[in-house]
Amino acid sequence: MSFPLPRTARAVTLHTQRGDFAAVDTPAGESVPFRGVALLLPGFTGSKEDFHFLQGPLAARGYRTIAVDGRGQYESDGPEADESPYAQGELAKDVLAQAQLAGGPVHLLGHSMGGQVARAAVLLDHTPFRSLTLMSSGPAEISDSQKERVGLLHAALAAGMTMAQVWEVIVAMGPPEDVGGPAKGFGTPELMRERWTSHKPAQLLVTGRQLCAEPDRVAELAALGLPLHVLSGSSDDTWPVPLLDEMAARLSARRTVVEGAEHSPNQDQPLATAEALADFWDAQDTQDTQDTQEG
Template identity: 75%
Template sequence: MTRPTTSSTPFPPPPGARAYALRTARGDFAVVDSPAAAGVEVRGVALLLPGFTGSKEDFHRLHGPLAARGYRTVTVDGRGQNESDGPADDESPYAREELAQDVLAQAAALGTPVHLVGHSLGGQIARAAVLLDHAPFLSFTLMSSGPAEISESQKLRVKLLHDALAVMTMPEVWEAIVAMGPPEEVGGPARGFGDPEQLRLRWLNHKPAQLLATGRQLCAEPDRVAELAAVPLPFHVLSGARDDTWPVPLLDEMAVRLRADRTVVPEAEHSPNLDRPLPTARGLADFWDRRRRRD
């Protein structure tokens, strides 16, 4: 399913990590795989899923600090995201359960129970996977990912994107996004790890059908927190101190409902992995370490 990931990729992995196509029972997925640091006790493996319009590169700044804590990290482009292939026009392979089954296949291909982390849309896809089968997972962290549908302001942004995709090509939509202002103000596909050309290439790699299908899901996601709370896994809710997609008080309430550990990263917003990678990595590793001690 995946276009081969080679040394010529415009998205080189961070030092010590390897980019390749992870072979699974549901096709190949582009991943960046970073081992635990040399000389450090290996403490576990984590599978990290990116958000809407995002990619595995959004976690690049987490690999090093998590490796230093003894964790191997595998970040993945989902079906139709960036370097993982998928149909451009058929939305059916991007149904929520299909994407959840992809996550289960990715975990199975790693061959060991993993700590699951999902950012934003990735958190809701990960939640669907956990609700299908929690056995492959040691824990589940929802990173800036809320209990149900996104905020009204973000629904409007998704609608604008969908309207643009209906009448414009992907390169034309990118030009419109860039014309809206600097990345820190525009957000979305204009913001992420990499220079402007890498972000443009990432956008062009995304499949329109994936963006349309998952955008609709974000705008209509039901509250499944009660179902998730019944799953026998340790939960963790991590976010920045400010979030326009799911307000922080809503994330606080979700953590209470899940009886989850809670980490708020100061001076970070919807993408703490990009805004404040060191305290974000510390929050993740501290949670995983606490689980090891309790187990």
């Protein structure tokens, strides 16, 4: 079983100094000027397939996109029980290694938990990146109601249930996917189950705890001077939209609210989301040109 790939996309393995990572690499369209490369990081219980609906429209705007399964996510391997490789700092180093292979500097995008890993990566070293987009990813820990959902997931794992058994519990909890629920998606129920159960239990335990305890690092991020973009749907239960508005203001970031979308604008409204991303990335080229002329 496999998810359908976007047109012209290739399923690839990124062989990095930090290990191998499954990815979907979609080249820029041949009939448009090449504009750059973007690295796309999925959220908690998500995978590279979460970006399939974006990759075609972004290719049409001249962007090559590389969507990656993080360590222990879906088709990227990782230890079942050893939690140390899933610490946020380790995942951030993975992103830096992935960016090296992408050919930089690259535009970095992280969805939900992926946004917090992306933030950690640029705080380690922002030089490989042209910009950072935080998609439905807030300044600190998730909301109290979603912490309860993560707690239920962790309790099931701690009780010694298999991933297949936990899946049945999770399905009964309902969406959204970024707090452990079954992902929105375009695959069959069998594919969605396979994807969820392929995650490593240790990865879910560590990243779930991180979501519940993430510190506010907005001031550190703002100090880098990296071009920033905060994008979300018009409603979000994981980080309320007013909180994302406030974060964008603190970051002096571009702010995009995609109407008709919730926690996953990449799947709820992919065309509008892709246009907003490409517009932001295009603006960095314009700013670079102005800076060169003024210099």
